[in-house]
Amino acid sequence: MWKDWIRPFVRPLPQWSVVGVAPPQRMVAASLRWDGNSADVTADHTVASLKPLTIATSVDAGEHPVLEYADIITGKPLGVLRLARTASIATEKASLVLYHVAASEHRCLGWPRRPWNAWLQNRLMRKNRASNHLNMEPAVAQQLMIAYLCPRPVVLVSVDAPGHRNIFPMDLIGPLERSGFFSLALRSTNVSVPTMREVRRVVLSGTPATMKAVVYQLSGHHKQPLADWNELPFPVRLSREFGIPAVAAALRIRELAIVHSQEIGSHTFFLGRIVSDETLAEGAQLHHTAGFHQAWRRRLGMPFTEI
Ligand SMILES: Cc1cc2nc3c(=O)[nH]c(=O)nc-3n(C[C@H](O)[C@H](O)[C@H](O)COP(=O)(O)O)c2cc1C
The missing domain is CATH 2.30.110 (Pnp Oxidase; Chain A)
Structure with a gap:
């Protein structure tokens, strides 16, 4: 054509x-x-x-x-x-x-x-x-x-404290292998930043590729907290140590204890230590890469599975 x-x-x-x-x-x-x-x-x-x-x-x-x-x-x-x-x-x-x-x-x-x-x-x-x-x-x-x-994996980050609960997608995330830290770069305008700095714990759910639509829908929660865990369109399960609601269908659930945070320009950079790490299922996780990278792979006949 x-x-x-x-x-x-x-x-x-x-x-x-x-x-x-x-x-x-x-x-x-x-x-x-x-x-x-x-x-x-x-x-x-x-x-x-x-x-x-x-x-x-x-x-x-x-x-x-x-x-x-x-x-x-x-x-x-x-x-x-x-x-x-x-x-x-x-x-x-x-x-x-x-x-x-x-x-x-x-x-x-x-x-x-x-x-x-x-x-x-x-x-x-x-x-x-x-x-x-x-x-x-x-x-x-x-x-x-x-x-x-x-390609950067996408997780859903859960925050739960008295008076504030939230779950939103992130892909500007660690690991930083040699130091043992796991990092999160979150726009300082995100509504959960003050709570995260205070309670110093979050849970990361590795999102299956099949959850793309709901993950994008949850990006609104960068600006607005979640009213009730029951309002989510998918089942949750409590994380092992913190008891924070995470995605029941997650491929992997990691609990992160935040040990440091600082503002770097537009973002708050959080550093944490993994407290627990549960692998729950195998399968494709939602990832982001550059469009020109996928175009290169397509030309070579080895594209990533587009979601
Ligand atoms: C899959 C996905 C991953 C995201 N990852 C991050 C992230 O790592 N850090 C961050 O501050 N915001 C992240 N966001 C939020 C967006 O950058 C943006 O702030 C949010 O979608 C609200 O959009 P708006 O501020 O342009 O209205 C992510 C959003 C999506 C959908």
């Missing part, structure tokens, strides 16, 4: 692709490289804030490391983030380093489609800026898409 041929020239790829992946993902590896050294950070880096775009890791990789994403099967480099050290966090006998994203590039599309797709995407972002509450610069959104080359 001529329309299929012409589409890439007039319409950008979607920024995000919602996919189902059996956790933990083993398709993309992330490595930090600096001064002739390198460290595998596939399970040891996370987004700590969106504005400014900040990466946290337990690896001290000097002042200006490069974070590289590569496909594990083919070894092909998919993209890089060039980082600049901004700060460190020392707490509970462990430390983390925060890096600002200074520049980026990806290799998922060839020339000239790569700059042309970015131009189309950026034009669309500028047009929709009024409805984008974070008001992110298009260049920074392009960097964020590269940070999603490692």
